[in-house]
Amino acid sequence: MKMTIGTPKTPSSKSRRTPASTPGGLKVQEEKILVTVRVRPLSAKELAAYDLVAWDITDENTIVSKNLYHERHAGPYIFDKVFDPTCSTWKVYEEGARDVALSALSGINATIFAYGQTNSGKTFTIRGITENAVKDIYEHIKINPAREFALKFSALEIYNETVVDLLNRESGPLRLLDDPEKGTIVEKLIEEVVKDDQHLRHLISICEANRQVGETALNDKSSRSHQIIRLTIQSSLRENSRCVKSFLASLNLVDLAGSERATQTNADGTRLKEGSHINRSLLTLASVIRKLSGGKRGHVPYRDSKLTRILQTSIGGNARTAIICTISPALSHVEQSRNTLSFATSAKEVTNTAQVNMVVAEKQLVKNLQKQVARLEAELQSPEPSASSHLRSLLREKELKIQQMEIEINELKRQRDLAQSQIELERSAHKEPKASNHHGPSRQVVKCLSFSNEDESISARHGAKAKARNLGSKAVRQSATSSDMLVEEIRKLEMRQRQLGEEASRALDLLLKEVASQRLGSEDAAETIAKHLSEIKELHAVSSIPEKIEIRDKATLKEEIARLNSQESNIAFLEEKLENVQRSIDKLVMYFPSGEDSPALKTSWKKKKVLPFTLSNTANMPHLIRSPCSPMSSSCKSVDYGTENRAPEMNNHVVLGDDALQGQKGTPCSEQTNCISSREGTPAQKQPSSVSVKKLQKMFKKATEENIRSIKAYVTELKERVAKLQYQKQLLVCQVLEMEANEASNDEVEMIDQSPMSWSLVFEEQRKEIIMLWHLCHVSIVHRTQFYLLFRGDPSDQIYVEVEFRRLRWLEQHLDDLGNASPALLGDDPASSVSSSIKALKQEREYLAKRVSSKLAAEERELLYLKWNIPPEGKQKRRLQLVNKLWTDPLNMQHVHESAEVVAKLVGFCESGEPVSREMFELNFVSPCDKKTWMGWNLISNLLHFDKLQLRLFKYLVEDLLATHS
Numbered sequence: 022m023k024m025t026i027g028t029p030k031t032p033s034s035k036s037r038r039t040p041a042s043t044p045g046g047l048k049v050q051e052e053k054i055l056v057t058v059r060v061r062p063l064s065a066k067e068l069a070a071y072d073l074v075a076w077d078i079t080d081e082n083t084i085v086s087k088n089l090y091h092e093r094h095a096g097p098y099i100f101d102k103v104f105d106p107t108c109s110t111w112k113v114y115e116e117g118a119r120d121v122a123l124s125a126l127s128g129i130n131a132t133i134f135a136y137g138q139t140n141s142g143k144t145f146t147i148r149g150i151t152e153n154a155v156k157d158i159y160e161h162i163k164i165n166p167a168r169e170f171a172l173k174f175s176a177l178e179i180y181n182e183t184v185v186d187l188l189n190r191e192s193g194p195l196r197l198l199d200d201p202e203k204g205t206i207v208e209k210l211i212e213e214v215v216k217d218d219q220h221l222r223h224l225i226s227i228c229e230a231n232r233q234v235g236e237t238a239l240n241d242k243s244s245r246s247h248q249i250i251r252l253t254i255q256s257s258l259r260e261n262s263r264c265v266k267s268f269l270a271s272l273n274l275v276d277l278a279g280s281e282r283a284t285q286t287n288a289d290g291t292r293l294k295e296g297s298h299i300n301r302s303l304l305t306l307a308s309v310i311r312k313l314s315g316g317k318r319g320h321v322p323y324r325d326s327k328l329t330r331i332l333q334t335s336i337g338g339n340a341r342t343a344i345i346c347t348i349s350p351a352l353s354h355v356e357q358s359r360n361t362l363s364f365a366t367s368a369k370e371v372t373n374t375a376q377v378n379m380v381v382a383e384k385q386l387v388k389n390l391q392k393q394v395a396r397l398e399a400e401l402q403s404p405e406p407s408a409s410s411h412l413r414s415l416l417r418e419k420e421l422k423i424q425q426m427e428i429e430i431n432e433l434k435r436q437r438d439l440a441q442s443q444i445e446l447e448r449s450a451h452k453e454p455k456a457s458n459h460h461g462p463s464r465q466v467v468k469c470l471s472f473s474n475e476d477e478s479i480s481a482r483h484g485a486k487a488k489a490r491n492l493g494s495k496a497v498r499q500s501a502t503s504s505d506m507l508v509e510e511i512r513k514l515e516m517r518q519r520q521l522g523e524e525a526s527r528a529l530d531l532l533l534k535e536v537a538s539q540r541l542g543s544e545d546a547a548e549t550i551a552k553h554l555s556e557i558k559e560l561h562a563v564s565s566i567p568e569k570i571e572i573r574d575k576a577t578l579k580e581e582i583a584r585l586n587s588q589e590s591n592i593a594f595l596e597e598k599l600e601n602v603q604r605s606i607d608k609l610v611m612y613f614p615s616g617e618d619s620p621a622l623k624t625s626w627k628k629k630k631v632l633p634f635t636l637s638n639t640a641n642m643p644h645l646i647r648s649p650c651s652p653m654s655s656s657c658k659s660v661d662y663g664t665e666n667r668a669p670e671m672n673n674h675v676v677l678g679d680d681a682l683q684g685q686k687g688t689p690c691s692e693q694t695n696c697i698s699s700r701e702g703t704p705a706q707k708q709p710s711s712v713s714v715k716k717l718q719k720m721f722k723k724a725t726e727e728n729i730r731s732i733k734a735y736v737t738e739l740k741e742r743v744a745k746l747q748y749q750k751q752l753l754v755c756q757v758l759e760m761e762a763n764e765a766s767n768d769e770v771e772m773i774d775q776s777p778m779s780w781s782l783v784f785e786e787q788r789k790e791i792i793m794l795w796h797l798c799h800v801s802i803v804h805r806t807q808f809y810l811l812f813r814g815d816p817s818d819q820i821y822v823e824v825e826f827r828r829l830r831w832l833e834q835h836l837d838d839l840g841n842a843s844p845a846l847l848g849d850d851p852a853s854s855v856s857s858s859i860k861a862l863k864q865e866r867e868y869l870a871k872r873v874s875s876k877l878a879a880e881e882r883e884l885l886y887l888k889w890n891i892p893p894e895g896k897q898k899r900r901l902q903l904v905n906k907l908w909t910d911p912l913n914m915q916h917v918h919e920s921a922e923v924v925a926k927l928v929g930f931c932e933s934g935e936p937v938s939r940e941m942f943e944l945n946f947v948s949p950c951d952k953k954t955w956m957g958w959n960l961i962s963n964l965l966h967f968d969k970l971q972l973r974l975f976k977y978l979v980e981d982l983l984a985t986h987s
């Protein structure tokens with residue numbers, strides 16, 4: 022059967038046949054391999070030997086042996102073309118290779134083989150084909166400016182079944198690898214990007230020079246190897262187009278080694294070996310072709326040789342293939358020529374299935390289109406063909422808009438009625454001048470953060486809600502009152518800051534006493550502590566705050582912000598001092614002999630959570646910030662249940678209370694002399710006389726150790742509270758800024774109205790954005806959970822949601838700008854902030870994973886693993902896998918909700934059963950401790966880090982604001 026040859030649409034092409042596969046078409050085109058025969062002229066040697074011409078070419082497709090000696094007749098052999106000795110290489114290219122070769126320009130793989138015995142003219146022919154193909158390819162590129170072409174060149178040699186890179190012989194033997202997409206690939210084969218035709222010709226010449234050649238009896242420069250030159254062509258339309266725009270294909274130009282049998286070369290051992298290898302590749306090629314030409318299905322031995330593995334797609338695969346068989350006309354080589362023609366006869370029966378290869382993006386495009394088609398088909402078959410998902414979503418959108426408009430109309434109507442009734446009131450007021458002003462500031466609702474204590478805040482909220490009801494559920498903010506409230510809040514915070522400072526001083530006092538009474542550590546330690554103490558006291562003397570504040574106008578508020586900002590350094594100083602105290606304690610703790618920290622002691626410490634001192638905690642607790650979920654709660658409980666200091670061993674009665682310590686001052690105890698005088702008068706004395714002095718001594722030591730540890734825990738707690746304070750202040754500043762902004766934009770409109778309905782819509786939108794921002798900024802998932810569960814769209818949530826949204830937006834922007842870091846504004850190295858946020862989040866997840874076993878019952882755990890698709894076996898622990906899945910899909914609200922539920926369980930959020938105050942939200946960033954771990958502090962550190970970034974923004978904004986207003 023005659024084959025059909027496709028041709029790319031090139032103006033220079035003498036297109037005679039219908040293209041097998043149009044560029045861009047996806048159809049798989051079946052076609053036979055194009056097989057031609059070229060008979061070279063008799064060589065000088067053959068002429069000299071009076072060799073006879075053994076073949077007749079009866080027409081352009083037929084060759085037949087002359088049957089000179091009336092031997093068995095061979096032929097006629099019919100091929101796609103038979104070229105006589107007078108044919109030029111150009112003609113051979115035009116009629117036997119061109120169409121196939123140029124298919125590569127339109128995305129179809131192409132391979133041209135030269136097959137024949139040694140000295141028959143393979144190299145001569147393939148060189149000519151290559152030259153002409155290069156010329157045509159560049160011609161085509163030139164006349165197709167709309168497309169962009171990218172060419173890559175590679176070349177290899179298979180010699181003795183060893184693959185060598187012809188562009189880099191030194192790289193040694195190359196391995197063949199199987200790629201699921203690309204098929205067999207040659208590992209580490211150099212692919213040179215071709216700049217132009219000259220460059221390409223240069224690369225070809227390098228390969229020629231590098232080709233393994235050897236001398237045989239038949240051909241002085243007989244090539245003993247197979248050479249494959251590969252040109253990979255990618256082309257795409259320069260302009261975007263909706264149609265398929267990018268093709269990728271390879272053109273292989275294959276010069277095979279001599280097809281004769283090895284023995285015929287009269288070679289020595291070495292040659293035999295080469296010959297056998299050559300035969301192995303060629304024999305495999307022949308058997309592959311035989312198998313495929315027979316039309317039999319079954320195993321095709323492609324993998325039996327390197328040559329057939331590499332060129333697998335070219336023989337019976339996704340490629341267009343042409344084989345030019347070269348023969349000598351000489352009678353002396355008639356047998357070999359017959360073999361070649363017999364091979365060629367088989368080859369022309371092989372069918373290839375070429376198709377246009379598109380680059381991945383196009384494949385994706387097609388996949389998408391197929392999906393779309395499938396979806397549309399499904400929709401067509403659905404019972405409601407008209408209600409496509411797109412239409413439904415459009416409809417929903419419209420409905421929402423209508424709802425919103427209705428609300429707005431109602432609101433406008435209501436306002437009109439209100440205005441009318443106010444006019445009425447005004448009129449009647451003129452008539453009754455004594456009428457009191459019922460619409461004064463008391464009716465205005467102020468949304469504010471209240472930190473004083475829970476009772477206060479709750480009542481404030483209730484009050485606010487009651488007022489809000491009076492105004493018909495209208496949330497109104499008015500600047501003057503808000504300013505007063507805010508400044509008051511700031512004052513409260515500062516009071517608390519001072520209280521914290523005082524507590525820190527007290528902790529230091531106690532530490533000093535402990536050091537003095539127990540003679541712990543060195544004198545240096547005592548001195549250092551005394552120094553810190555005086556510094557803290559000094560600080561508080563300096564930063565004393567006026568008790569009563571009078572806020573009358575905006576200017577005062579701005580001053581307040583400026584003052585507040587200058588106070589930051591005091592907080593930082595306090596933090597630093599607490600750090601120093603911490604270090605002093607650490608030093609002291611180091612003085613204990615290592616064996617002291619017995620497991621029994623540890624257990625006792627963990628279980629009892631006793632505080633050694635009455636401290637000032639009991640007295641101060643009501644004034645301190647508490648939160649049901651804050652780390653404070655655990656320590657508060659321990660204070661409530663008693664601050665008695667129990668010695669860790671037995672139920673002895675050693676009490677190291679504050680008073681006891683006071684009494685011990687100046688009565689140092691010396692262990693070496695077994696003296697227990699410092700404890701005289703303490704309940705320890707009441708122990709039975711059988712208690713040995715040594716035992717008592719041990720007990721004292723342990724009790725002292727506990728005291729120090731308690732102070733340490735206490736200082737930690739103070740540090741956490743200072744951190745929270747810091748955060749609250751920043752939130753306030755944010756509120757102030759927001760008020761200022763609102764004032765600026767609403768100078769004429771004094772009141773900001775927002776109906777509860779429109780707020781709920783805004784809330785939903787803003788919450789979604791916040792969730793996305795949390796994800797992008799790697800915010801703590803405990804924080805996300807608490808925020809998510811606390812703020813569910815109540816009108817009073819507005820300020821919190823706005824503040825959160827605002828700071829996250831800034832943070833996101835800041836993270837975005839990392840590449841162009843603006844150190845002038847940001848100060849520190851911002852890059853570290855991203856990585857540390859990610860690190861902190863990772864730590865947090867690890868911490869939460871540890872809590873899975875203790876916080877969730879086995880059954881509950883299993884259910885969760887099932888629900889969250891956690892396999893029983895995996896590289897990571899299941900609990901970590903679970904936690905790692907939480908809060909990872911910000912677009913899926915169900916995922917978000919379920920994540921929040923799991924995290925809430927893990928941190929024990931709200932597990933105390935107490936209602937959680939929104940106003941206390943910012944105190945709840947720390948996971949409930951469990952003082953056993955340091956996680957609480959880790960989280961707060963994370964938070965601090967986060968806030969420091971914000972702080973820079975606030976300062977910048979405040980300065981900007983002040984500058985604008987001044």
Ligand SMILES: Nc1ncnc2c1ncn2[C@@H]1O[C@H](COP(=O)(O)OP(=O)(O)OP(=O)(O)O)[C@@H](O)[C@H]1O
Pocket residue numbers: 060061062064106137138139140141142143144145146240242243244245277278279347
């Ligand atoms: N059609 C042709 N017209 C003129 N000379 C030719 C033709 N074909 C081949 N020759 C000449 O015949 C000789 C052998 O050709 P060539 O080296 O291409 O053979 P080959 O089949 O590649 O041999 P080997 O397998 O040993 O490499 C060369 O000198 C070449 O110039």
